[in-house]
Amino acid sequence: MQGHATTLSARTQTWLLAAVVLVVLPHLPRMPGWITLFAIGVGLFKLLLLRRPWHQPPRMLLALLTVAASAAVFFYYSTLLGKQAGVALLIVMLALKLLELHTLRDARLVIYLSYFLVITNFLFTQTIPIAVYMFVATLVITAALSAITHTSRQRPVGSHLRLAAVLLAQALPIMLVLFVFFPRVAGPLWGLPKDAYAGMTGLSDSMTPGAISSLAQSGATAFRVEFFGPAPAAELRYWRGPVLWHTDGRTWSPGRIGSYPRKPPDAVQNRGEALRYAVTLEGHDKPWLLALDLPVQISTRAVYTVDFQWLSYRPVRERIRYEATSWPHYDTGPLHSPLRKAALQLPEGVSPRVQELARDWRARADNDRAVVQQALDYFRSQPFVYTLQPPLLGDDPVDEFLFETRRGFCEHYAAAFVVLMRSAGVPARVVTGYQGGEYNPVGDYWLIRQADAHAWAEVWLPAAGWLRVDPTAAVAPERIEHPLDLDLQAAGTPARFRLLETGLLVRSWRRLQFAVDAVNNHWNQWVLSYGPQRQLELLAALGFRQASWREMALTLLLLIGGCLLGIALWMLLRTPGPSDPVLQAWQRYCKHLARLNIRRGASEGPRDFARRAIAAHPELAAQVCSITELYIRLRYGKPLQDSHEVKQLQQLVRRFPQHAG
Amino acid sequence: MAQNSAILQPGMNALLDGIVERLGEIILGKEHQLRLALTCLLARGHLLIEDLPGVGKTTLAHSLATVLGLHYQRIQFTSDLLPADILGVSIYNRDTGEFQFHPGPVFSHIVLADEINRATPKTQSALLEAMEEHQITVEGQTRELPQPFFVIATQNPLYQIGTFPLPESQLDRFLMCIELGYPDAGAERELLRGADRRTLLAGIEPLMSAGQLLELQRQVDSVHAADALLDYLQALLDFTRQSPRYQNGLSPRAGLALLHSAKAWALLAGRDLVLPEDLQTVLPVVVGHRLQAAEDQTESLSGSERVRVLLESVPLP
Structure with missing residues (x-):
């Protein structure tokens, strides 16, 4: 091959180095320290070699380094596969390849590896800035490709970049066509590595004291909601998540009974207006589809459970969008005996103090509703403190919380309340989910963060069915109206909330945040969550009803073929205008x-x-x-x-x- | 037209303009032909005038020589003219006992070869070689011709009896081939009314010297021909080579002749760059006698028509 004879000029090698640096840079913070150091070290060494043509490292040393680095990656991750290990291996190899740039073939290899490594960024993050960054990196790689190809003449830096920009611009229409029409299948075509979903946050299917308060310190987005009409008031904005029936005194879990399916809306009666809205849910690796209390209809394929949850058939691992209908005022009707039994389950060894308190309420009340009222009064009158960092609790957390520490987050209140209700003979259960949310006036939608995670209780009353009771609201009514202020929490102190901000600077800052989130939202809605469902909708709008895989592939082929034919015809038929x-x-x-x-x-x-x-x-x-x-x-x-x-x-x-x- | 610019107006070279004006006083109503003749001279080419007797060919040659301060000789070509009659002969000098060369009429700045196609090819070629080489060889001795050297040949229309038509290769040696034609009515009236041309000629003072002319000839070379113009010239040449209308395409020598003539024409117009119009102006007279219609062409085109087709077929961007 002729290419083997070519020795690459310093200029060309600088191009390659620049491309590799751009490609590797965003990965470095994710890599273990030794890989970062290794990559930077090799890069600097290469730079030194370029400026001062020194002795090239001997072939033997390079081979040794390669083997050693691969072994190091293997021992660090105990595998060479998977997202982290694979990318680490690629970075190490790419860095070493820089020391072995002799022929055109080496340069090409570096270019193609760089293209691949750029794409792997998307395995970690898919935000707009990273997309823009990747575009720039691709531009530089393509310019480097131009630089290694046009070796005969020394061309200015700008000309390579210009050529790369033209090439990318030409690829843009094809990229768009592929994006829109490439057949999308539900789920990945091949199994993603196991660790692909690590780091997804969200509600868990069990609740222990401290579980929600730790989640509540995350400012990450849980989901976004657009209401098709006026949004409900704050006290109605309870977003229903997993319902927990069973407790062993410390941990709450859904129990078996809750996940039985039922037909929506079954015996539920609407006692007010219906609310319609669209939810864009972030992936959280769990099946539940959050919706406003009480959801009766949802636009995606899901199961409706006996405790009014919507569950997806498979865990939600990527952002999805669905529309839902909820009845904020409702009557769930009678309670069947297996459910009643589950709703009265108590752990072994409820402390005498707790039982005494419940018995006392029961004795003083003539119906269940009065019992609930007394419990709320109790929380309100006793010196309970709502705090994000409650003290640790021992073996009997309910007893300890109620009579000793009296400092807790929503899960403490909900758990204690439900135990008390059940002790008093009132069917009750814990509901976890999110409460509140923040309105984004720029994008006209509500943003619900992980910090809005919440736990509350539901009691069943004969005349009303299941009724939402939030003991936290009795202790800290502000919690319902305002989001937590994550910056102002200290151990053991009462939780601080974000109240009205009046300063111009603060308001402008909030407005900017809203705008950024609104842009992100559009990006999520139209680019990242463009999945099979959206594609089908779009194709239906274009006139392809029930487009099958084959039809889509054919359309794609025809479109691209048409594009190429058009370009060819244009090039053939146009009268070339003067370039002068x-x-x-x-x-x-x-x-x-x-x-x-x-x-x-x-x-x-x-x-x-x-x-x-x-x-x-x-x-x-x-x-x-x-x-x-x-x-x-x-x-x-x-x-x-x-x-x-x-x-x-x-x-x-x-x-x-x-x-x- | 108040804001007329140098480029749009011809005639900014005062010296050459004066010459054209003076010549115009003698040869009436033929300014374009006069300019072409002068252009030919500036481009170091030779001129062929194809026309009937009596339209002023001799007057043109004579007045040109006089105005430019050049030495002038006329040779009447006849069928019994011999090469030595043109080039000169060596005659034995009894006093010195040696052969002495007597230069022929070719040893002058401007030679008018009248009715060149009446002489035999042998005699014709003697002159034509002198034209090409700017030197002659007589009896083994090479002699330089004076500088500048300019031949104006006239040719009778070929249908006249007793002519030896110049072969194509010989025609190619002439840079230009022009026709004088009859004067228009106004010019003719003035001619009839005015004084005798010979008297007028006798009264003419030279306006420049031979040295100045040589300098002007050198200036022609420095007139700028841009790439765009060369593109156009090449497109013209290429068309004659591709088109079936013509027997043979134009030769590279024809291309050079075109470029030189255009440059000289531009200099005459006082410009230091060649315009496509310059090329178009000299095209008929430079190309007309070199371009033959193909034999199988049913429509037989005259020289000027052949050039017109060429001009219209090659677009100028």
Whole structure:
């Protein structure tokens, strides 16, 4: 192969180094320290080699380094597969390849590896900034490809970048067509590595004291909601998540009974208006689809459970969007005995103090509703503190919390309340989910963060069915109205909330945050969550009802084929316009004159043409003279160095009167 | 037209303009032909005038020589003219006892070869070689011709009896071939009314010297021909080679002749750059006698028509 004989110039190698640096840079924070150090070290060494042609590292040493680095990656991750280990291995190899740039083939390998490594960024994060960054990186890689290809002449840096930009711009339509029409299948085509979903946060299917308060310190987005109509008030914005029936005194879990399916809305009666809205849920690796209490309908394929949850068939691992209908005021009707039994389950060894308290309430009340009221009064009157960092609790957390520490987050209150209710003979259960949310006026949607995670209780009352009771609201009513202020929490102190902010600076800052989140939301909605469902919707709108895989593939093929055919025909049939700006300006001027009915003959020279034009339109003599004179000087005169006169000609032609005065 | 620019107006070279004006006083109504003749001279080419007797060919040659301050000789070509009659002969000098060379009429700045196609090919070629080489070889001795050296040949229309038509290769040696034609009515009236041309000629003072002419000839070379113009020239040449209308395409020598003539024409117009119009102006006279219509062409085109087709077929961007 001829390429083997080529030795790459320092300039070319600098291009490759720049491309590799750009590609590896975003990965480095995710990599263990030794890989970061290794990559930076090799990069600096390469830079040194470029500036001072020193001894190239011997082949033996490189081979040894390669083996050692692969082994290190293997021992660090105990595998070479998977997202982290795979990317680490690629980075190490790419860095080492830089020390072995001898032939064109080496350079090509570096380029192709770089293209691949750029894409792996998307396995970790898919935000707009990273997409923009990747575009820039791709541009530089393509420019490097141009630099290794055009070795015959020394071209300026800008020309490679320009060529790369043109190439990318040409690829853009095909990229868009592929994006829209490439058949999307539910779930990945091949199994993603096991660790692909690590780091997804969200509600868990069990609740222990401290579980929600730790989640509540995360500012990450849980989901976003657009209401098709006015949004409900804060006290109604409870987003229903897992319902927990069973407790062992410390941990709450769904129990078996809760996940039984039922037909929506079953016996539930609407006691108010229905709310319709769309939810864009972040992936959280669990099946539940969060919806406003009480959800009765959902637009995606899901199961409705006996405790009014919507569960997806498989864990939600990527962002999905669905529409739902909820009845904020409802009556769930009678309670069947197996459910009643589950709703009265108590752990073994409820402490006598707790039982005493419950018995006391029962004795003083004539119905269940009064029991609930007494419990809320109890929470309100006793010195309970709502805090994000409650003290640790021992073996019997309910007893300890109720009578000793009296400092807790929502899960403490909900758990204690439900235990008390069940002890008093009132069917009750814990519901986890989110409460509140923040309105984004820029994007007109509600943002619900992990910090809005919440736990509350539901009791069943004979006349009303399941009723939501939030003991936290009795202790800290502000919690319902305002989001937590994550910056102001200290251990053991009462929780601080974000109240009205009046400062201009603070308000502008909030507004900017809203705007950024709104842009992100659009990106999520239209780019990242463009999945099979959205694709089907779009194709249906375009007239492909029930488009099958095959039809989509065919459409894609036809579209791309059509594109290429069009380009080929265009290249074949077009009359190439002049690339010379002087000639372009001249021909524009001729067109202007043609509109005045002075058409230049096919072989008419500029001077003859000018004479004819002046004879026909003496009032244009000045312009015609100056344009013709300048044109002749530029086109037929001695070549000039500066482009100032070209600009002048273009300006004159632009100012040329296009209609007869 | 108040704002007329240098490029749009011809005639900014005062010296050459004066010459054209003076010649115009003698040869009436033929300014274009006069300019072409002068152009030919500036481009170091030779001129062929194809026309009937009595339209002023001799007057043109004579007045040109006089105005330019050049030495002038006329040779009447006849069928019995011999090469030695043109080049000169060596005659034995009894006093010195040696052969002495007597230079022929070719040893002058401007040679008018009248009715060149009446002489035999042998005699014709003697002159034509002198034209090409600017030197002659007589009896083994090479002699330089004076500088500048300019031949104006006239040719009778070929249908006249007793002519030896110049072969194509010989025609190629002439840079230009022009026709003088009859004067128009106004010019003719003035001619009839005015003084005798010979008297006028006798009264003419030279306007420049041979040295100045040589300098002008050198200036022609420095007239700028841009790439765009060369593109156009090449497109013209290429068309004659591709088109089935013509027997043979134009030769590279024809291309050079075109470029030189255009440059000289531009200089005459006082410009230091060649315009496509310059090329178009000299095209008929430079190309007309070199371009033959193909034999199988049913429509037989005259020289000027052949050139017109060529001009219209090659677009100028």
